[in-house]
Amino acid sequence: MPKRPDINKVMVIGSGPIVIGQAAEFDYAGTQACASLREEGVSVVLVNSNPATIMTDPETADAVYIEPLTLPFLEQVIAKERPDGLLPSLGGQTGLNLAYQLAEAGILEKYDVELLGTPLDSIKKAEDRDLFKEMMKSIGQPVPESVVCENVEQARKFRDEIGYPLIIRPAYTLGGTGGGIAWNDEHLEQFVKSGLERSLIHQILLERYLNGWKEVEYEVMRDGNDTAITICNMENFDPMGVHTGDSIVVAPSQTLSDKEYQMLRTASLNIIRALGIEGGCNVQLSLDPNSSRYFVIEVNPRVSRSSALASKATGYPIARVSSKIAIGFNLDEIQNAVTKKTLACFEPALDYIVCKIPRWPFDKFGTSDRRVTTQMKATGEVMAIDRSFEGALMKALRSLEVGVTGLRAKGMSALTEMELEQKLRVPTDERLFVIFEALRRGLMVEEVFQITRIDRWFLRRIAKIVELEGRLRGKTIESLTPELLTQAREMGFHDAHIAELTGLDELEIRARRKGFGLVPAYKMVDTCAGEFEAATPYYYSCFERESE
Amino acid sequence: MNTMQARLILIDGTVYEGNSVGFAGTSSGEVVFNTSMTGYQEILTDPSYAGQLVALTYPLIGNYGVSARDVESSGPKVAGFIVREMSETPSNYASQGSGDDYLTENQIVGIQGIDVRALVLKLRDAGVMLGMITTQHDAPTGLQILKNLPEYDAGTYAREVSTQTAYFWADNARSETIPPRSAKPRVVVLDYGTKYNILRELLERGLEVVVLPCGATKDEIAAHKPDGIMLANGPGDPRSLEAEVEVIRQLMSENPKQPMFGICLGHQLLGRALGGETYKLKFGHRGANHPVKDLTTGKVHITSQNHGYALQADSLPQGVEVTHVNLNDNTVEGLRHLERPVFSVQYHPEASPGPKDNAYLFDRFAELVKAGK
Structure with a gap:
């Protein structure tokens, strides 16, 4: 179906201030959506309380309201502008909650405003834990044993049945605010109380904690014709228990076989169909590392932080396509914005690996608790693309601007063995550096795995970096052979890093490397692994033979 | 290393x-x-x-x-x-x-x-x-x-990779003894280079699966009294397999009510048996992300593909309809005979690797086979 003729003016709700758990990803999505709608001749009314956003630039929308994101203000804007539709899925949880409240309060009906893309019913089903469980059951999708609690007594009763560890998730919050993992009664009381306080509807979900299970996400998309596709899947470096926003994430998944990949893909597509979403949706799943058992953990019926990552990781503009679907287009009527020849109806093929590392504010808040759990603490993230995992990881580390050239961080070598093991056991912002230090001191991958439950595949890659560092240490300029420098550069070792290890001058290393003709190549992110020509691609550097 | x-x-x-x-x-x-x-x-x-x-x-x-x-x-x-x-x-x-x-x-x-x-x-x-x-x-x-x-196109790879002897697919493994027919419908798979998952999908739908070599004659096929014929995937240029195309032609003319389902090379051979022409694509379709539109429903499915040749849409005779097209380049992805229970697809509904979205085609075939029995 082409664009709906009855939708000429659309209201977009922004996500308000940047807070911990929600960075600028919704500004990115919202700005893209506004452009996408206006491209089709739809007039856009934007409401956001945050002036430091691109979306509130006068040229982004047809009318911009910088007003508090509350029902009375939103109602006034609706009364004045009389939009035909409201696109609720682009302003993160804030936008979705407000849309939900506007609908529940009868305001949308009063002014004849249609909720576009995400039906009210699916917002409810995705957010209300009972409804969610019920729906998953009805379509044969497994969810972990859990109970909805509105008080501490109910939580205690569930504990008696299931035992520890348990995970506490508040309903309707940003970035899992107020939740956590309870290993004992003290934790349980604390997290249940804080979770209930933070939840918009005074509800928490208490659930069996899947200790050591893999966490995998799928970004999926569906149109009004029931065509559903996967944009990207992502695998968390950290097993279950660390909020995705606080986990190192790779795209695509690295340790899943095709059978596992397809099993979770099919599950995600069944879920977006059952929810009836027209647009993008994020599905989080947990996979047993020792069998093909899995559970559905959570569904975000909206553009999320992960969608921003997935968009940049694949070149597929999720917010842009979601907006077009919301006003009536089908996936096979939307152009692939990168190739300009093929359509938005396909699944991106990556020929590189993407690594995201969260950026935490602990350097600013010296006294805060550095543990990362189910409540997101990161305030931003960096993403890097390369042809190897090591390359992408090292590039991302340097992008963090925390003063490291590689995996070696200050203070690690002074840790005692007991401190080191403790730091391995409890995930913090420093854990990646701790793993490196542990392997550097000679701990076996298997030992680190037993403590962290991080997949051996990732740990062995870090062990490879440790091994190469060892080989580079103390090398003279003459002994830096082309083979060694090639290997180092392919694994993401920057000249400054090699200088640090050898004590040589960075510029001297650079000159030698260039003398061997070892210079970076630039490859395209083109959504299709080179199968089609790209008209508007973007580029990443890598140590390959040919630049494009 | x-x-x-x-x-x-x-x-x-x-x-x-x-x-x-x-x-x-x-x-x-x-x-x-x-x-x-x-x-x-x-x-x-x-x-x-x-x-x-x-x-x-x-x-x-x-x-x-x-x-x-x-x-x-x-x-x-x-x-x-x-x-x-x-x-x-x-x-x-x-x-x-x-x-x-x-x-x-x-x-x-x-x-x-x-x-x-x-x-x-x-x-x-x-x-x-x-x-x-x-x-x-x-x-x-x-x-x-x-x-x-020699050029790749000149090879008859299907004859090389095909089983050389007939076998029975039971418990998802090859069995050299073919038991007498049971109450279950029986499908003969013509092995031009079949993937096991085609056999698994057929078995899963309650069908008996007999796999015959690429060069099986119509009489050898008929001896198994099949309720349906599966034309499997396989390698190479369909033009190099004229004898196999002739057998398909004979099967269709002897038993117009016989359900027949072709996949990939099987689709191309069926197309040729019906009078169509095939040609070589520049670099083929190989991947797990190809969008294919089902023209009968208007729905788009993501498909697993592996082919270097394709059927020419305008070469197909009357009475044969193109049912699926590739959205990337509009090439033919599926056809059906308007009067017979005969259809085929260029892509791989058996997936493995790739998306499982198209398993419904095996359901469709199994229904035809069961209905005709």
């Missing part, structure tokens, strides 16, 4: 220097690329890749190892394997070994450490061409050998 040097030589003179992976030696074939991000073992063992050196665009291969669970035939069938990096340290509960060892044990010559994306862009722009992976020959010698090889 295997540090033996290897080179990939293309017939246009391009040479890529890399390292050997798997078996050391020399192997030539048509160089093609596949954009699937998972499923390397299914690709290695897919008989449709016979005679081809397969390059995978995803740079990290072998991450989850290899497993007896993931084979699509008796063993690897590719002529050679081209990857950016083969993981030395696979990690997955189902893994029984590394990709490198698997290739070595099965004597598959491979190369890693080359700029695969550069190779892909070359094939995309110039079309697929003959090439050689070698740990033995220098570039001029290799090129000379390549120039004396």
Whole structure:
């Protein structure tokens, strides 16, 4: 179906201030959506309380309201502008909650405003834990044993049945605010109380904690014709228990076989169909590392932080396509914005690996608790693309601007063995550096795995970096052979890093490397692994033979 | 790491220097690329890749190892394997070994450490061409050998990879004894290079599965009294299999009510048997992300594909309808006969690797078979 003729003016709700758990990803999505709608001749009314956003630039929308994101203000804007539709899925949880409240309060009906893309019913089903469980059951999708609690007594009763560890998730919050993992009664009381306080509807979900299970996400998309596709899947470096926003994430998944990949893909597509979403949706799943058992953990019926990552990781503009679907287009009527020849109806093929590392504010808040759990603490993230995992990881580390050239961080070598093991056991912002230090001191991958439950595949890659560092240490300029420098550069070792290890001058290393003709190549992110020509691609550097 | 040097030589003179992976030696074939991000073992063992050196665009291969669970035939069938990096340290509960060892044990010559994306862009722009992976020959010698090889299109690979004797597919394994018919409907699969998952999908739908060699005559087929015929996938140019096309023609004329389902090469052979023409695509469709529109429902499905030839839409006679098209290039992806229970698709509804979205086609075939019994 082409664009709906009855939708000429659309209201977009922004996500308000940047807070911990929600960075600028919704500004990115919202700005893209506004452009996408206006491209089709739809007039856009934007409401956001945050002036430091691109979306509130006068040229982004047809009318911009910088007003508090509350029902009375939103109602006034609706009364004045009389939009035909409201696109609720682009302003993160804030936008979705407000849309939900506007609908529940009868305001949308009063002014004849249609909720576009995400039906009210699916917002409810995705957010209300009972409804969610019920729906998953009805379509044969497994969810972990859990109970909805509105008080501490109910939580205690569930504990008696299931035992520890348990995970506490508040309903309707940003970035899992107020939740956590309870290993004992003290934790349980604390997290249940804080979770209930933070939840918009005074509800928490208490659930069996899947200790050591893999966490995998799928970004999926569906149109009004029931065509559903996967944009990207992502695998968390950290097993279950660390909020995705606080986990190192790779795209695509690295340790899943095709059978596992397809099993979770099919599950995600069944879920977006059952929810009836027209647009993008994020599905989080947990996979047993020792069998093909899995559970559905959570569904975000909206553009999320992960969608921003997935968009940049694949070149597929999720917010842009979601907006077009919301006003009536089908996936096979939307152009692939990168190739300009093929359509938005396909699944991106990556020929590189993407690594995201969260950026935490602990350097600013010296006294805060550095543990990362189910409540997101990161305030931003960096993403890097390369042809190897090591390359992408090292590039991302340097992008963090925390003063490291590689995996070696200050203070690690002074840790005692007991401190080191403790730091391995409890995930913090420093854990990646701790793993490196542990392997550097000679701990076996298997030992680190037993403590962290991080997949051996990732740990062995870090062990490879440790091994190469060892080989580079103390090398003279003459002994830096082309083979060694090639290997180092392919694994993401920057000249400054090699200088640090050898004590040589960075510029001297650079000159030698260039003398061997070892210079970076630039490859395209083109959504299709080179199968089609790209008209508007973007580029990443890598140590390959040919630049494009 | 295997540090033996290897080179990939293309017939246009391009040479890529890399390292050997798997078996050391020399192997030539048509160089093609596949954009699937998972499923390397299914690709290695897919008989449709016979005679081809397969390059995978995803740079990290072998991450989850290899497993007896993931084979699509008796063993690897590719002529050679081209990857950016083969993981030395696979990690997955189902893994029984590394990709490198698997290739070595099965004597598959491979190369890693080359700029695969550069190779892909070359094939995309110039079309697929003959090439050689070698740990033995220098570039001029290799090129000379390549120039004396016959064109890929001239090969009859389907006859080579097909089973040479009839077998029964029971408990998801090959059984040499074919039992007498039971109450269940029986399907004969003509093996042009079938993937096991086609057999698994048929079995799962309560059908008895008899697999016959590529060259089976109509009488040999009829002797099994099939309730349906499955024309399987396989390698090579459909024009090189005129005898097989003739058998399909005979089967259709002798029993117009016989349900028939073709996949990939089986689809092309069916199209030719119906009077259609086939042609070679520039660089084929190989991957797990191809959008195909079902023209009867208007719905789009993501499909798994592996083919270098296609049916020409305007060559199909009256009474045969194009049912599916590829949204990327509008090529024919499916057809059906308007008066007979005969249909086929160019893509792989059996997936493995790739999306499972098209298994409904096996349901459709099973219904036809059961209805006709």
